[in-house]
Amino acid sequence: MLAPMSMFIFLAHKYWKTRIAIDAVEKFLRMQLMLGPTRYAYTDIIAITNHFRDKLGEGGYGSVYKGVLLPGNIHVAVKILGNSNCKGEDFISGISTIGRIHQINVVRLVGFCAEEKRRALVYEYMPNGSLDKYIFSFERSSYWDKLNEIVLGIARGINYLHQGCDMQIVHFDIKPENILLDNNFIPKVADFGLAKLSPRDNSFVPMSAMRGTIGYIGPEMISRCFGPISNKSDVYSFGMLLLEMAGGRRNSNPHAESSSQAYYPSWVYSQLSRQEVSEIGDAVDMHELEKKLCIVGLWCIQMRSHDRPTMSEVIEMLEAGIDGLEMPPRPFFCGDDHVPEADSYYMPSEMTAISEDVEDTYTSSEMTAVSEDM
Template sequence: MQLALGPTRYAYTDITAITSHFRDKLGQGGYGTVYKGVLPGDVHVAIKMLISSMSDGEEFISEVSSIGSIHHVNVVRLVGFCSEEMRRALVYEYMPNGSLEKYIFSSDKSFSWDKLNEIAVGIARGINYLHRGCDMQILHFDIKPHNILLDSDFTPKIADFGLAKLYPRDNSFLPVSAARGTVGYIAPEMISRSFGTISSKSDVYSFGMLLLEMAGGRRNVDPQASRSQTYYPAWVYNQLSRQEVGEISEARGIHEVEKKLCIVALWCIQMMSHDRPSMSEVLDMLEAGVNGLEIPPEPFFCGDEYAPDANSLHLPESTTFSE
């Protein structure tokens, strides 16, 4: 009955047993450390031990319940949780193929264009569901390859989608309305309101950067690249606008999926939030063919003269910005 109503509540001793005393560490991030665990029946899970100073217990349980009611094929499912004194944990379904990051930036683990397109559409469906398909609108604020996990069939699933909601609304942590994210994927309005208000369009921007990286197999900012290619989105736009599209992915000639992903991405990364499509419009573009797509207006900062200097790009991988 409890399984039907929502995520299961576990005692901390259960979490210890499930993880075999936290033996198998899967990764670590700003929110906490993730361990592999096994539930009865040989069900594999990923358990995220959250940092200790999270919100009060009642608020945490209330929000976990709401997040636990979310079920979508492209969103990682919350199986259970632990809230015991200052100990907080989230129990997610385990994704055996890890994150998208290790596939799109690796030459020996590359996907076919059809599979990349399928993954892009799946991610878009998941984000659109978080924006429009739930009782509450959930803004992710940290869409990037690392937070897209792949199941045994390489179906993409969005992870860490509910963590912003679990932070207390006081001065020591960022409220949902405040900006957070990872350098290279943060929408301009996250840093300055002159680019628009923080909204679902902020996730659209991050998704656009993710699409560019999927299409090109390289990070959107690469200090090691030649001067004209350091800021990848500007280089892609210049190539598309000049119809010199043969080198967008250096390993292969241009493919129609590659061109489509790039065009949709450039719409998504328009500097002003009101110039970007909604996630449902992005999904429509991805599900259509490339022939009906127009190249968007030039995103601000495109063009070689606006490309950031590689020497100025040595920023920490993750950062947060307050209001």
């Protein structure tokens, strides 16, 4: 008799804990109806996506489908979250933060669905997809006309996350695949699955695990000897993105003919440092905007986090002329024979902790945006 009774108690306890979690989410979501994005029933999601007919992409966090909102025929992207990626506190956390952001360079959360463990996110649709489709294939002669606008838009979006919200949001996964482009090629920062929320006056962000994409991840994420983890980690990632946009190629190219050209940050630093600072404008055979972006990018990827500028300072440098920029110190990894590997690794949850201690900052507080490869 003890075995069946123990099993019954175990199952009852598990059901009780599940119901408490679901009830907490439900209570919060009812309060959100007048404050944030629209809540949809799952049957609405089926109708919006026309029974999930047009699939845009799939990744570790779920599948993304194109949909249409009626009335108005407004195109949206709908992300269906897998059951393993639906932690209640993270789902709540994102809706109360990203759900209230209306900034031109951050992808907007239009609505959500939460019925038991079936959850979905509805975002504005980005018809031109992600930035990586263009920066490595653009015709260079026409690329420069739009490049400066795209770069400034990305920088302003990240700076808004750091400074424009009640709580600072550190993205932790800035890369070309997570920058989406609307029909006018206005960039939008997307995919907040690894982001973390912390008070704006905090100079560092407490972290229990490394997160991000190798090749864009700040060195302090690997070793604290490079400084504390903070919003400067996003600055590093933005710097690596900036260099890729300037060069029109991946920073790391193990198939390059010579080791000196295999790692673009190293190559460009060597080329620019041949001239005195006052002669940067007359340095190697580069487009002037490429030179400026490279100099700003090299400032952003300084190894120690306190040596990097803030995103607001980055914007000032991007808006200034090249003559007003100083050459940064050499990042110590920029040796001719250094070719870092560039691999991505995936995190276990779409809603991985905007804050692992979110209850300490919000009593009840969805982050994510649509990236084409999700």
